[in-house]
Amino acid sequence: MEAMPSRGRYGPEYTPELVSAIASCSAAIARLDARISASSVASAWGLRAAWSGYARGLQLQGVEIDEIDVFSWGCGLRIEGRPFRATNLGEFTEFDDWRTALLSEDALGWRDGLPTAVIDPAQAAAHPALIRAIDRIRQYSRLDGTIAPWLGLPFALRDQGLCTRPLPSLVGGAKALRLKRQPSDADWLTILRSLHGAADSGLERLDHLERLYRDAQRAIVREYRAGALPSLAALSIHRPLLSPQSVSQLLGLSVAGASKLLERAASAGLVVEITQRRTWRVFLAADLAITFGYIRAQRGRPRSEPPPLPASRDLSDVFDAFDDQMAEIDRILARH
Template sequence: MTRPIPDLSEPVWTSKLVSALERAAASIGRLDARVSVSPAAAPWSLRASWTGYTAALRGQSAEIDEIDIFGRESGVKLPGRPAMPTHVDDPGTLQAWQGRLRQREPNYWRDVAAIPTDVAEDWNRRPALLRALEVAARHARADATITPWLTIPSLLRSMKITHAMLPCLTIADKAFRLAPSESQAIIVRNLRTLADRAEEGLQRLQALEDHRLRAAAAISDAHRPGKLLELLALVQFAPVVSPRLIAQKLGVTLSGAGKLLMRAEDLELLTEVSGRRAWRTYMAPDLAVSFGFVARPVGRPRSAARQLKDLEPALTAFDQEMAALDEVLVKLGVLKLADDAALSIDAQA
């Protein structure tokens, strides 16, 4: 006799499950509210798509770290990192997904996941997050590819759990396919994962906003800013950079790009992570800590500059530069920033 597969939207309620559901809903709500109004929403969404894609690849048994995707999509190969597996990773999949994430047309959840959609009569009265987990589980059992994992952010938005598209909320749990009978453990684990991802996403959004303010303050105080504005705006979208990449993107000499990057490092707006004298690699400071390249600073973190009246011109110029970069990404279909990065990668390998 075939054992019925339990419905994740109709669990056995326990205090642990209720606590996990409350935390996940609150964390997602806070992130959604901030992203919806943040001036750094565009670069955050791009970075969040790299985070979500990494999670989806891991759900397909790929042994890969988040920094590998960040480096590749920024156009820089980090020294000492192994080659990425090719049997599960197709860059075209990421680019197509990023294009879908930018779509603003509302969808009904039944159209997001092409699966059998017979539901109970009280379906709409069940918690929305649990309904989303149940749909994701059905989709994962019906489709063995990476698609079900990448569909989850769109599913959350189509079910009106989020207003903005939040790619970092991609979850990939093999138990959806392999052990669906363990419903209680699956629900609690994935609710905790969603809460963790939302809280990490909020921290990274805060870091981007702080970087924007500190960059504007540095530009405002600089006697001769030169290409500093363009560099710091580019770093919001490409948080892993090298002198060769900057020389290509900003139209400066290799020596000039190196000096520009060292200037940004002196302002604590970039961190050198390669440990090399030549062919150095730089990274956004918060990501350098998150990915384990540098130790977390001890003590109270330095507060970002407040948005005072004298910063308005610098903030306006910085936001205009970021908007121009975002328009380029839209025209390219959210392609990676360094399509010609092969030269940079070969030179650093």
């Protein structure tokens, strides 16, 4: 094995602990990237991950905000019991442009927008791709005090070949990158472990979202007359916070009809009501209810998933129709 490059003025000291952290973090990012490329819920995961990543970026900027509050903002619903956030503080002004960049096919767009002083020095070629990606964010954050550098890490990872697309849940960094001329080895280790955790969390949430998708298929099959349930199931996968009013607007139902439809979805285990007042009800997709602490995780062994439904032409037609509903909801939300 070739000797690791000396520290010099670039990167960390390559101790065994740090080398192990680089390897495991890179592998975690690769696993997430591979799963996303083959997932039927990649689009919905991408939007949810963008809200999660943006919350992390705001926290690195010193904004006291929880992830659920960014989901609340993104879905346009205020959650009972959560602190009110003023809309004139400009906390979310960068989100739309960032989301557009994440979806762009222009692989050079983010790199071309960097300050000209952000460069890979000659010695960077001898360092791991993950270190080069993080160092770009370090340089960027020293020049720009906004949220932009933290939001840039998914692009830096993509540019260094660690993933095939920017993965929005991998927003990150550390205040030490901005505040210290030379981050310590402990700072590097903290950043790597945090990024590793974000990749593992992104993969876990993808697992849960894919299970919700399969649970929705089973719920539709169990219904004698599914009616608008497939549309609501598809909507809850893309927009996890829903109210009767928002469902009414997006699916063209009456508010009373939307309320009854949400109750059907709750009975099927697809959504969980998280408010107490009957006058302004809010429901959360079941896969996030435990994540955000609205219901308790079951103790003991994880609940086993029901076996796959037997293959048949009729079921194939039902599932194809549900996938069409998923695509249609994606188009509807893109216009809002």
